[in-house]
Amino acid sequence: MAEALGxxxxxxxxxxxxxxxxxxxxxxxDANGPLSRLxxxxxxxxxxxALSALRRINSLDVLLEKHLRKSPADEVRAILWxxxxxxxxxxxxxxxxxxxxxxxxxxGKRTAPAAGFVNAVLRKVAGDPGLAALPxxxxxRWLRQPxxxxxxxxxxxxxxxxxxxxxxxxxxxxxxxxxEEWSQTLGADLLPTGSLRLRTTVQVTGLPGFATxxxxxxxxxxxxxxxxxxxxxxESVLDICAAPGGKTLQMAAAGANVTxxxxxxxxxxxxxxxxxxxxxxxxxxxxxxxxxxxxxPFDAVLLDAPCSATGTVRRxxxxxxxxxxxxxxNLLTLQCxxxxxxxxxxxxxxxxxxxxxxxxxxEGEDQLSAALARHPSLTVIPPxxxxxxxxxxxxxxxxxxxxxxxxxxxxxxFIVTLRRA
Numbered sequence: 001m002a003e004a005l006g007x008x009x010x011x012x013x014x015x016x017x018x019x020x021x022x023x024x025x026x027x028x029x030d031a032n033g034p035l036s037r038l039x040x041x042x043x044x045x046x047x048x049x050a051l052s053a054l055r056r057i058n059s060l061d062v063l064l065e066k067h068l069r070k071s072p073a074d075e076v077r078a079i080l081w082x083x084x085x086x087x088x089x090x091x092x093x094x095x096x097x098x099x100x101x102x103x104x105x106x107x108g109k110r111t112a113p114a115a116g117f118v119n120a121v122l123r124k125v126a127g128d129p130g131l132a133a134l135p136x137x138x139x140x141r142w143l144r145q146p147x148x149x150x151x152x153x154x155x156x157x158x159x160x161x162x163x164x165x166x167x168x169x170x171x172x173x174x175x176x177x178x179x180e181e182w183s184q185t186l187g188a189d190l191l192p193t194g195s196l197r198l199r200t201t202v203q204v205t206g207l208p209g210f211a212t213x214x215x216x217x218x219x220x221x222x223x224x225x226x227x228x229x230x231x232x233x234x235e236s237v238l239d240i241c242a243a244p245g246g247k248t249l250q251m252a253a254a255g256a257n258v259t260x261x262x263x264x265x266x267x268x269x270x271x272x273x274x275x276x277x278x279x280x281x282x283x284x285x286x287x288x289x290x291x292x293x294x295x296x297p298f299d300a301v302l303l304d305a306p307c308s309a310t311g312t313v314r315r316x317x318x319x320x321x322x323x324x325x326x327x328x329x330n331l332l333t334l335q336c337x338x339x340x341x342x343x344x345x346x347x348x349x350x351x352x353x354x355x356x357x358x359x360x361x362x363e364g365e366d367q368l369s370a371a372l373a374r375h376p377s378l379t380v381i382p383p384x385x386x387x388x389x390x391x392x393x394x395x396x397x398x399x400x401x402x403x404x405x406x407x408x409x410x411x412x413x414f415i416v417t418l419r420r421a
Contacts, residue, residue, distance in 0.1 A: 243267030311412025364414025
């Protein structure tokens with residue numbers, strides 16, 4: 001019981017910090033944070049509970065409001081969120097879930113007086129017919145509205161269903177010729193784009209091939225930009241905003257001479273560690289891409305630009321709580337500047353792949369139109385070997401979380417490859 005309460009206690013603390021505006025990744029990495037003193041199993045459980053609640057908070061609030069006579073304190077509400085999310089997933093365990101939530105409430109000096117209240121509310125929630133038909137989590141209005149206008153409500157509902165389901169673990173194999181072999185070794189599905197998808201959530205560091213660097217974790221959508229750039233042996237390639245390095249590893253594995261450029265020292269250390277584990281090499285440069293002076297133009301440049309990250313909500317359900325569209329103008333300006341810099345760093349006849357993990361056309365389709373207007377020397381290289389319904393009228397790729405719904409979806413991405421005349 002104590003272990004179960006420890007995981008739930010930590011899960012509540014994670015919810016409180018994220019809904020207060022702190023990035024989930026920062027909370028999980030905090031050496032003094034709510035998960036820091038938990039055993040590995042309890043840490044994983046706390047993280048899973050918090051993620052489940054985060055993906056459902058809007059819908060859970062609608063359900064809870066039916067049974068609340070007054071608005072509870074933040075910590076009490078977080079306990080209700082966590083327990084209600086558990087009830088959605090395991091309604092048959094309602095008795096134990098409610099009792100655990102009441103015990104957790106009694107622990108705190110500030111929450112103890114609300115133990116009876118929590119017990120009464122959760123028992124009503126457990127018996128509510130709406131629990132089994134909880135509506136799909138909705139995106140925040142600033143994100144949902146433009147997407148409904150663009151694709152319609154049915155598509156957006158599909159995207160929200162993908163967000164609720166979460167993300168499986170995808171792998172990129174260092175030697176693509178061995179992808180089938182590794183799919184059998186790992187019991188993974190080989191996706192049409194060449195990535196592997198694990199069928200269960202596991203500790204990847206313990207799997208065959210991790211220590212020997214035969215593969216790395218990378219969402220299937222995130223692996224497509226480097227494949228579209230199609231770096232070849234001996235080519236000089238620049239990876240802008242490279243860390244933590246999945247695309248750098250792909251291009252280095254293809255035999256290219258890769259320069260990986262990123263402004264963040266800690267993130268570059270992760271890239272350095274990944275190169276060491278996989279036995280690959282690249283020239284690492286920690287600098288501002290807008291100021292760095294290259295020794296010579298590159299044959300090809302890959303730019304995974306900073307963006308709203310709205311395509312990754314299924315893996316990062318905290319984003320609707322810690323981000324809004326207030327920073328979008330600054331991001332759009334930076335993306336324009338980085339595209340211009342990528343053009344300047346590419347030799348005549350060379351290639352540029354621009355991508356963002358965003359669902360917003362302003363960070364994808366609109367940026368492409370503007371770049372083509374600013375740089376008449378650029379032409380779009382049509383993608384090959386990808387489904388027709390992924391290809392836009394411009395010749396770019398638009399990926400959405402509701403694609404591949406029967407096999408776990410994918411991140412939302414915009415990707416285009418250009419040639420400089």
